[in-house]
Amino acid sequence: MPIEMPKGLPFSVDTWTPCSNRKRHHFLTHAHKDHSQGISTHSSFPIYATRLTKSLTLNCYPQLNESLFVDIEIGQPIAINDPVETFTVTAFDANHCPGAVMFLFEGTFGNILHTGDCRLTPECLQRLPEKYLGKTSREPKCRLDYIFLDCTFATFSSKMPSKHLAIRQVIDCIWKHPDARVVYLTCDLLGQEEILENICKTFGSKIFINKENNPECFQSLSLTIPNILSQDPSSRFHLFDGFPRLSERAEAKIIEARANFQPDPLIIRPSAQWYVFEDVSSESEKRKNSRFKEAIRDSFGIWHVCYSMHSSRDELEWALQLLAPKRVVSTTPEFRAIELGYVRRHCSFDNLAPDDPLWKLLDIDLEAPLVNEDIQEEVTVNKKEMLTVSSPVKGTCLTLFGRARAGLGNSTLSYEDLVKPEIPTRNVDEVGSDGEVPEGQHDGSKSNGLTKGIGKRATPYSPTGMSNGVNENIRKLYRSMHIPVPKPLPSLVEILNNRKRAKRSFML
Structure with missing residues (x-):
């Protein structure tokens, strides 16, 4: 399934959910059902698509109103008059199926290429503006800030026939x-x-x-x-x-x-x-x-x-070398971009400056006033950690947004909702290296080794039980990110007492 676009962008691409429905502009790359799922329930005006994609989509969803769609011609830039900012979008052939296109967005948010599903070839990329195309050992005149890339076969190393x-x-x-x-x-x-x-x-x-x-x-x-x-x-x-x-x-x-x-x-x-x-x-x-x-x-x-409508790993690597984007994110499957050598070599997020446009894209204001000055340092660290959440791929880390990006994109929570000073915390030294907390007591009224404040050596956690001392927003965020909610560790004193009781029972 396609992924939600970050909160800081005024448009969605190929997603039809309550979250994407709040966007002001909607784009459909092609008429395959996995990219239009939910369109009959969460569609709103305007939907930009080619004429053929519109006809094929209306064929599958006759209940849709044709007036929702705005026709877009391949190679013809369109100026989108958004209430916040005006931006330009241009469609290019994606070499995938009839009517399928890639979308190039250009605005104050940066230059973004969303490939949808694609089979990238020299003929396909040469239709893009020349300023975005590099040459041998030379970067393009204007680098793309982001590529949302079809990585369906990014792990398939064999060379596919055309x-x-x-x-x-x-x-x-x-x-x-x-x-x-x-x-x-x-x-x-x-x-x-x-x-x-x-x-x-x-x-x-x-x-x-x-x-x-x-x-x-x-x-x-x-x-x-x-x-x-x-x-x-x-x-x-x-x-x-x-x-x-x-x-x-x-x-x-x-x-x-x-x-x-x-x-x-x-x-x-x-x-x-x-x-x-x-x-x-x-x-x-x-x-x-x-x-x-x-x-x-x-x-x-x-x-x-072997007839493929998606690019192999070799074709993706070649395309990225030619386009030299600053950042890459996989549209489907999620997290697959980290499999590509170009991404591992050139798309690191270890050192992000406070004025990096990525913060605006994620709709995070580093200069916003915090709830409690004592936790300012901790919150800043947590914001940066959003970009380096552990990946499902062993030994690697996500390079763009990760699960935190997905959570922010699908959640209506503001960041300030997540940094309440009353959130219970556990000392870092007491939490396992994998971040998971084993089964234990769920009663928030008991200390279980919790600290009252958030210090430099503490990290917020959220037990699964309905404890009165746990912020409900934290639980919502974990669920929206599809991550198991951490459970509280039993206190060291409790463990020692249990061992003593067990010994006494055995001796009796």
Whole structure:
């Protein structure tokens, strides 16, 4: 799922939640459902998208009002008149699916490129303004402040074939099986229309799609490639649903053909998923480069071709070297950007100046008056720690926003709500290195080793029980960040007393 944009920005991209609904402007990069989920419930005017993306989205969500959308043309800058500040947005082709775009935002908040889902190629990046493009061993004239990057395959190190080469492999596979009376193509996803177009052009045959069984796909293809669709089931080429239970249905088709003494049907799945997640071949076969040069048949009779609508790690690294952004954050999956070498080398957040624009982006004012002057030093440290929360990846730390960013983006709490002087604390020396507190008493009326104030050696914590001494805002923040709420440690005195009682019971 896409991530929420930071609180300091007046717009959202591909998120439709109560939080993003409070933004003043909304942008939709493309019509895949994982990027439009919730749009019928939390949509508000205006939604900027290309005409094709608007049509495809209205096809999936007919309850939406077309007047919500504002058409945006690729390559044409638009000045957005926001009540706080005017900024400019320009759409560029994302090389992902029909109508998909990247958005370049330029304003006082900085220069931000949001890629949505993308397959970055030289042709794709060369359409960006020249001032943002660097050259060999030379940075661009104007560096992007932030890139919100599609890191779906950031951990996949193998070099993927281009879309053109993958389509060529599909066509070659069909040529090599002339006896197959029926060819089933699992190309029912938005973004695979180019495969169907090339097959139709090469073999002079239209593609049959069962309108009754797959009405949504039929309507989408009717908007993108209506001239190659057929309602004649005698056509050699049939559109085949990729999900669910593809393996079972493929085996059933082969068994049915053999029972009727017919040649095995040809079932082709152009997708990168099998190569990245589902490849069950041996380790020695995985190391062969040939698996990306031609179709591979699995044990169920399905022929796989690596057709990717997302960039591999090599393509992402190359793009980042060319663009040289100051900061990078993964849009999906969350935290995946840290896997990239460029991010580890060039996007450190260890030393952030008080005037760094990142604080404004996160809507944090370091100069704001604090509730208690005695805790000023502690609060300043905590604000900086928001950017270095431990990552799920072992041995690494987040480079942008992290869980704290997600929490701030999804929460209506102000930072001042989190620094009340009455918050109970525990001495740092008593808390484990992982920050977790084992099961213990939840009664806030007992001391359990708590200190009354917040000193230099203390950190705030929040027990899960409904203690009267615990600020409710702290609990809300932990829940909004999807982080387990720390539980109180038993006091050392209590542990020693329990051991003594246990010894006495044993002796008796």
